[in-house]
Amino acid sequence: MDKKKTWITVGVILAFFITGGILLKSGGSSYAAAGKSGTVSSNDVYVLSKIISGEARGESFVGQVAVGAVIVNRVKNSNFPNSVYGVVFEPGAFTAVSDGQYYRQPTSSCVKAARSAINGWDPTGGALYYWNPATATSKWIWSRRIVARIGKHIFGL
Amino acid sequence: MINIRDWRHWIIPAALVLALLGVGYWGYGEYMSRQRLQNRAESQYQKDFYELSWHLDKISGQLAQLMVSSSREQNVLGLATLWRQIFAAQANIGGLPLAYVPLSKTEKFLSDTGEVSFALLNRTAQSAQGLTETDIQVIDKLYGRSKILKADLGELAARVLDRELSWTQVEVAAQQSGRDLEDNTIVNGFELMEQKMEEYPEINLDEEFEQVRPDTKVVRSDQKISLDRAKEIAHNWWFPPGDLHKASLVYEGVGDIPTYGLEFAPQQGESPVYIDISKLDGSVVWVMEPKSVADITTDLSEGERIAAAFLEKHGFADMVLIKVEQEGNTGVYTFVPRQGEILLYPDQVKVPIALDNGEVIGYEGTPYYMFHQRRQLAAPKVSEAGIRKLLSPYLKVELIRPALIVNSWGNEVLTWEVRGSFDEEKFVIFYNADTASEEDIVRLTAPPKFAFSVAG
Numbered sequence: 001m002d003k004k005k006t007w008i009t010v011g012v013i014l015a016f017f018i019t020g021g022i023l024l025k026s027g028g029s030s031y032a033a034a035g036k037s038g039t040v041s042s043n044d045v046y047v048l049s050k051i052i053s054g055e056a057r058g059e060s061f062v063g064q065v066a067v068g069a070v071i072v073n074r075v076k077n078s079n080f081p082n083s084v085y086g087v088v089f090e091p092g093a094f095t096a097v098s099d100g101q102y103y104r105q106p107t108s109s110c111v112k113a114a115r116s117a118i119n120g121w122d123p124t125g126g127a128l129y130y131w132n133p134a135t136a137t138s139k140w141i142w143s144r145r146i147v148a149r150i151g152k153h154i155f156g157l
Numbered sequence: 158m159i160n161i162r163d164w165r166h167w168i169i170p171a172a173l174v175l176a177l178l179g180v181g182y183w184g185y186g187e188y189m190s191r192q193r194l195q196n197r198a199e200s201q202y203q204k205d206f207y208e209l210s211w212h213l214d215k216i217s218g219q220l221a222q223l224m225v226s227s228s229r230e231q232n233v234l235g236l237a238t239l240w241r242q243i244f245a246a247q248a249n250i251g252g253l254p255l256a257y258v259p260l261s262k263t264e265k266f267l268s269d270t271g272e273v274s275f276a277l278l279n280r281t282a283q284s285a286q287g288l289t290e291t292d293i294q295v296i297d298k299l300y301g302r303s304k305i306l307k308a309d310l311g312e313l314a315a316r317v318l319d320r321e322l323s324w325t326q327v328e329v330a331a332q333q334s335g336r337d338l339e340d341n342t343i344v345n346g347f348e349l350m351e352q353k354m355e356e357y358p359e360i361n362l363d364e365e366f367e368q369v370r371p372d373t374k375v376v377r378s379d380q381k382i383s384l385d386r387a388k389e390i391a392h393n394w395w396f397p398p399g400d401l402h403k404a405s406l407v408y409e410g411v412g413d414i415p416t417y418g419l420e421f422a423p424q425q426g427e428s429p430v431y432i433d434i435s436k437l438d439g440s441v442v443w444v445m446e447p448k449s450v451a452d453i454t455t456d457l458s459e460g461e462r463i464a465a466a467f468l469e470k471h472g473f474a475d476m477v478l479i480k481v482e483q484e485g486n487t488g489v490y491t492f493v494p495r496q497g498e499i500l501l502y503p504d505q506v507k508v509p510i511a512l513d514n515g516e517v518i519g520y521e522g523t524p525y526y527m528f529h530q531r532r533q534l535a536a537p538k539v540s541e542a543g544i545r546k547l548l549s550p551y552l553k554v555e556l557i558r559p560a561l562i563v564n565s566w567g568n569e570v571l572t573w574e575v576r577g578s579f580d581e582e583k584f585v586i587f588y589n590a591d592t593a594s595e596e597d598i599v600r601l602t603a604p605p606k607f608a609f610s611v612a613g
Contacts, residue, residue: 010169017176045484046609061447062407062418062431078268081251091202091254092328105612112447115484119507120521121443123433125412147412157412 044084046106048072049114051088053106054096056153063151064110066124068117070155073128080128124148127155195325202253202324209249210310216242216270217303223296229287236278243271254328263306263350270299283594305353313346382439387417390439391432394471396421402430409436413527416442435526444520450486451513457481460488460510467508467517468492476506482603486512494525496532500560503569504529534561534571537590544573544588552577552584562587564596572596 048068056067074080074087081087089097096102106114124130130153131141144156219239226235247267273295281287288296382390388404396402402421410416415436423429428449433442455463461478468476476492477500483489489509493500507521541557548554552575560574572587583601588594 006169010172013169013176014172017172017179049611060407060420061429061445062420065445078271079264081247086248086251090251105610108449108611109447111611115487116445116447116519119482119489119509120523121445121519122412122523123408123410123418123431125410125414125416127412148408148410148418150408150418 044118045111045114047084047088048118049106049111050102050104051094051096052113052117053104053110054101055094056151057107057110059151059153061109061113062123063153064113065116065121066127066148066150066153066155067130068114069122069124070127070130072117073122073124073126077128123150124155126157128157130155198328199323199325205249205252206324207314209246209253210307210314212242212246212249213303213307213310216246217300217307220270220296220300220303223288224293224300227287229281229285232287233278233281236274236281239274240271240278243267243274247271254324263347263354266299266302266306266354270303273299302354306350309346309350309353313350316346380438381415381436382434384417387434387436387439388419391419391434391441392421394441395430395432395444404432407431414442414523440526441520442523442526446518448511448516448518450511450518453486453512455510455512455515457483457488457512459515460512461490463510463515463517464488464490464492464508467520468506473506479505483512487518488512494529496534496561498559499534499571500558500574501529501532502560502562532561532569537571537573539573539588539590539593541573543593544575547588547593548575548577548586551579552586553579559590560587562597570596 048071051071052064052068056064059067071084071087075082075084081090088094088102092098094102125147127147129141129144131138132152133154134152136142141156146154146156148155216239219235219242223232223235223239226232247264250264250267277288277292384406391404392400392402402424404419404421406417407420408418410418410433416433417436419432419434421430421432428447431445433444434440435442461481465476465478473492473494475495477495478490479493479500479502480491481488482491487509489507491505491507493502493506494504495501503524505524507519508517509519510516511518537559544557545554554575554577556574556576558574560572561569562572562574564570571590573590575586575588577584577586581602584598585601586598587596589596
């Protein structure tokens with residue numbers, strides 16, 4: 001091989017590993033804030049907006065309020081924990097918490113949806129569960145009584 | 158010909174080996190880190206599980222204790238202790254990764270027992286007698302169920318200890334198999350418990366104990382209005398005449414109220430408007446207009462007038478403001494109707510007002526739609542003066558008025574509403590208008606607010 005090509009090859013390989021190393025080191029920071037930021041307030045709205053954001057970010061506004069309403073309905077139901085964070089952080093209850101989507105910044109649409117849900121707007125009429133029919137395979141979740149289908153979620157009791 | 162004695166030919170292989178070692182070292186670090194986190198999660202789950210088992214044992218013992226104790230004072234103490242233990246057990250269940258194992262029967266046992274103990278505590282604390290024979294019967298039934306749970310959970314705990322089974326394995330397996338778990342001792346153990354509980358006869362809790370969810374009490378028509386009619390009604394209700402917004406159906410609700418969920422698409426960069434119309438009689442149940450609200454130019458009291466005018470325009474007569482909340486730059490006003498002088502708390506409506514331009518951006522009338530009706534209300538047996546005598550001297554009273562509320566059992570009850578404050582805490586206390594007992598006391602002080610940032 002001629003010398004120049006050798007050095008180029010070495011350079012490319014090293015560059016590959018070095019970039020790899022840098023990316024691995026900085027793994028978690030891909031959730032950097034972007035876009036305009038505003039401020040909102042209040043604990044429950046905060047937690048609810050983050051879970052809505054993690055679970056229903058791409059849904060229409062009604063779909064987002066519906067997800068929030070499911071959580072609010074669970075808080076009111078005696079079979080579930082009595083606070084918004086209790087319901088949200090029940091292990092395994094929400095994939096957004098398990099896989100870290102929850103920890104991203106909520107979008108302003110999700111914050112509005114969270115406020116509406118906490119204030120009582122409920123497009124689902126009392127639903128306690130929701131699932132995505134395209135990805136849910138559990139037999140148990142399908143045995144729930146369906147009360148609404150909004151966007152890509154089915155809501156049930 | 159490659160001359161291996163020439164050191165320069167070793168550069169690439171050496172670089173590759175170093176890179177490989179580097180990756181290996183990093184990978185080992187990641188593995189160790191993951192093990193630590195997994196252990197941390199596992200310890201948390203183990204703690205919750207053993208505490209659950211311990212609490213269930215105590216609950217079982219406490220139920221038995223209630224059956225043998227004969228003094229009213231001891232009953233009151235025993236019920237309070239039982240209630241606390243139930244609360245703790247529920248917190249433990251909330252901490253276990255049981256999203257994959259529906260524990261409805263077990264959770265139902267805990268919430269049933271909690272309701273019973275609260276109801277009995279209420280009664281025995283306020284009356285002269287202790288537990289009656291019927292109460293003992295109910296406690297006996299609950300005791301029977303608690304024995305099953307205690308035994309099975311104890312057995313499961315022993316097996317977990319013995320075979321060193323892991324909760325995190327349950328979680329991982331569940332995530333991999335998409336929530337359908339088979340062949341897992343912990344999951345099977347809990348499922349077995351569930352099945353046994355199902356075989357046990359349903360406890361028929363007395364009306365006194367059961368938390369009744371009020372049905373749609375108002376008689377609505379049996380007809381179903383058409384989608385086109387619903388769109389027309391929604392359009393005329395919310396938009397000014399001659400307006401050209403078009404509606405489309407997003408969903409049909411079959412929950413508490415059968416509804417058409419309509420969306421009016423935005424024109425020129427506004428936000429869409431969502432309106433829910435009841436299929437039964439075409440009433441508007443709620444409206445949402447999620448616009449972005451800019452800086453405040455309208456103050457809260459002006460917003461109140463706008464909200465009241467909005468309600469009047471839509472035929473809500475004589476509404477009284479009971480709560481104002483400001484969230485960001487939106488004011489949310491809660492109103493209730495009156496029957497004579499009596500405020501009807503179950504029939505609430507909420508109107509959010511955008512405080513940048515005073516626009517009405519929504520309407521929430523589900524409780525009003527479900528519960529509003531003319532009621533037969535007797536005059537209060539206790540007078541306002543009588544209530545004033547009962548009030549705590551520490552309460553700085555602002556107002557007293559009659560109000561109809563829903564108590565914790567879902568029953569409507571006539572009360573005297575007393576609004577006052579102590580130090581910086583604001584309260585509303587509801588006294589039963591017939592017995593003068595405190596039905597409910599609500600703390601009005603808003604929770605501390607903090608600002609957080611929002612993406613886009």
